[in-house]
Amino acid sequence: MxxxxxxxxxxxxxxxxxxxxxxxxxxxxxxxxEVIVEGTFPTPLVDPVPVSVGVLFTQEFKEHELVDDATGRGEVSWRVSTGWAQVEFWSTLFPAFFQNVVFIESYEDLQAYDVDAVLIPQVADVQYAIPLYTNVKVYEIWMRYNLALVEPEQIVDAENAAISLENVQPFAEWPLTAYGKTPTAFMQSDIDAVNLAAVMALRDAGANFITSFLRVPGVMDWIENPEEAQ
Amino acid sequence: MKRALLSVLMLGGLLGGCVTANVDEMTFDAPVAGMVDGSIVILGRRHAPDYDTEPDFIDCIGNHISRGSESISVIQERQFVDALYPWFEPRTAPLSIESVGRLMMLPSVANKLEDLDLNYMIWIDGRTQDTNSSGSMTCGVGPTGAGCFGFGTWGTESEYEATIWNFDDGAEVGKMSALTSGQSYMPAVVVPIPIIAPVQDTACDSLGTQLLQYLSAGS
CATH class of the missing domain: 1.10.287 (Helix Hairpins)
Incomplete structure (x- = not known):
């Protein structure tokens, strides 16, 4: 044609x-x-929590993306990859928030480092809204995480010399929500606006994590007695 | 042709000035002497569900104050919010000066604010939005060229409120607001010519001048 x-x-x-x-x-x-979320993230200004934590980013977390295929005329398909930004953001936040942090990549890491607990963040859901759908002149992103603190021994699969997340019983487990928005702006593309909204959502997730962590059931007991609370 | 273009530009200049500005000021505790070697930060409120105070408006106010007084150091909003992350995010930003007192109980935050030598924190809340619009325009493309014909007009309104917190006294010391509106036009004969009313810039000048007068009082 x-x-x-x-x-x-x-x-x-x-x-x-x-x-x-x-x-x-x-x-x-x-x-x-297609948006690959990118941004620069500040180091949080906090007094570190006196514990030693291993952080495990699962492959699913590292490669997280939101895919929304168009279903009707006039709609647009969206693919928002947040994985890189998630890892970048939380890798900046955790080492500032906890006194000692190691990133667990393998079974050998678990054996080598003596940590009080392993923190496993997972992205449970990401949703977005753009002015085309809402008639409100803001781009919005919602994120929902599930976070878990587990004893290091719980994720060791000694038989296969591997990390296993099957049948894990966390001693603290909680959901975390985050929201980011950015208004429409002259000469700003949809992609830039969604990226900015996602960066704001990540910053909000960090703010929520820092201000709510000590109120999570089981966490205060663990901090007061990291060796025994589990 | 040149004369027609000149006429359009003159008309644009005249119509571009069609902005009304209204500035209200409410000060509880006007400073008796201007700031000397101190710093201020201007922050936008971002917790409303349907709008954000525009970062470029905050920059504009900051630049207006910096240009007007050499003794006032204006800390950039992004730099301040990043340096104090996560305590000035939409979720955590203090809504009253009393909340800042609670924030200062955190040693790291108190030290950072002391390093910044902050005298005033100014919060700006508001936005600029288009109101009514009318007219129509048709554009077309053909093998011989492209062009538009028609006329469009729309109104714009800015409404901002500044709240001043004095860090030395730990008190809210004043409020100022600026309300401006204007009408923009876009005639099109082959080429559309936008004649934009500088509504937000006028609001920035109005509010910036009021803040500058307040901060430079007596100096």
Missing amino acids: VGRLLDSMTLGRKAQRLLTLIILLVLAACTSR
């Missing part, structure tokens, strides 16, 4: 090819949006 339209115009062969490419690119851009 694009070819027929171009044939009807008095354009040179090169100009036709260029125009075809531009039209196809515009059409592709109209039907899907």
